Amino acid sequence: MQPTVFERSGSVLKDRGAGLGIPTAVAVALRDQGFIDDGFPHVSIRALTHSSVSGKDAHYGGMAGSVPTFLEAIRWGHLFDHLRSLVPDDDYKTGRAVADAQNEGDEVKVTLDDGSVEYYDIAVFADGYHSLGRSIVCPTHQPRYQGYFIWRGTLPEQELGDSSLFDETLQRVGFPGGHFFAYLLPNESGSTTVGDRDLNWGVFLPLTADELADHLLDREGIQHELSLPPGRMRVEIEKKLKQKVKPLLPGYYADIVARSRNTFGQGIVATIPDVYRRGRICLAGDAGSLVPPFTTSGVFKGMKNGVELITALASERDIDSALGAWEEEQQKAGEGLKHLSDVMTDKLIASVPDFSTLSEADLIEWWSAIQLTLEETMG
Ligand SMILES: Cc1cc2nc3c(=O)[nH]c(=O)nc-3n(C[C@H](O)[C@H](O)[C@H](O)COP(=O)(O)OP(=O)(O)OC[C@H]3O[C@@H](n4cnc5c(N)ncnc54)[C@H](O)[C@@H]3O)c2cc1C
Incomplete structure (x- = not known):
């Protein structure tokens, strides 16, 4: 596989001060996959x-x-810098915004905002919550x-x-x-x-x-x-x-x-798309399922979408069956995230108890539904 990354922003992407909480199991998986090392802050x-x-x-x-x-509490900027260092500079095109993508036969025609056109076997839109890719793949599901x-x-x-x-x-x-x-x-x-x-x-x-x-x-x-x-x-x-x-x-x-x-x-x-690809155009990260931040699932989701795509492409004989198998997994993951989001939204936004009136045993009982759903969703 020879990926090319198009990044709309022309400047160096920087941390805006805030942190991310990620489940320890996700941090361990990031390390085991070689995305971060033991010294990661x-x-x-x-x-x-x-x-x-x-x-x-x-x-x-x-x-x-x-x-x-x-x-594990980490900084966005540290994670970005680590991941970015794994992509050769020649394959990472900054200041290049994608303006359109269309399936054409066995290829995807990608149009950039300067009007230039390039052809790829697959296009993966990881373009965030306000995704152009989602409006192409699943226009009915806007955030x-x-x-x-x-x-x-x-x-x-x-x-x-x-x-x-x-x-x-x-x-x-x-x-x-x-x-x-x-x-x-x-x-x-x-x-x-x-x-x-x-x-x-x-x-x-x-x-x-x-x-x-x-x-x-x-x-x-x-x-x-x-x-x-x-x-x-x-x-x-x-x-x-x-x-x-x-x-x-x-x-x-x-x-x-x-x-x-x-x-x-x-x-x-928030939104949960019902499809994650159209032909050979795929959605990953916040461009796919988008749930509130207290689920601590953003890094998990991006890693899962990407790693499972690579695994499917490596294990299936042809690209289209690989994408079909990958999409089924992403739909299941999206349903899991929706359930997690519903449980946590109810407990942490819609009907937050007065914690000062709960005993520790009451708290453990209140939390158990969240814990169970977190484990079912992210392991
Ligand atoms: C307040 C808040 C707190 C959060 N806390 C956590 C947390 O504690 N733990 C956790 O795991 N997750 C958390 N998240 C979620 C997490 O930040 C996101 O899931 C994650 O950043 C999504 O990454 P992404 O790469 O999919 O999208 P983004 O980070 O949005 O990146 C999209 C990239 O695509 C580029 N782009 C956009 N359009 C185009 C285009 N047309 N052409 C080329 N490039 C384009 C953008 O410039 C950007 O660099 C939080 C989110 C928020 C809002």
């Missing part, structure tokens, strides 16, 4: 602690307790806004003072209609030494479509479609969000949010 998370604002402890909130987990926004920020660990609350722990605070989470990440240069790391936090908040549009109008009056990068949010919106979350969070977490600068955010969209 990560901070392990072994407990998910759940609390809610409570009169009893205004500073830390009322806590139900913790559930065990196996997650739909889910009615909530994730507001995100980071704070250097040094500014936290005592960071022991986050030792191998993701802190989650529930409130009606959403939740807050925070965990430690390697810093930009990859250090995981205590004191060097960054705290990565996010708050899922309900917003109407009109409110979302207002939140995505940036400091320079530019309207963004779905996400706002760090440093672009209007000062009055950031102030409004800080006021909005203050009564929802125990003082300790509200203070972390209040002290964070250059916060950013994204409206949450």
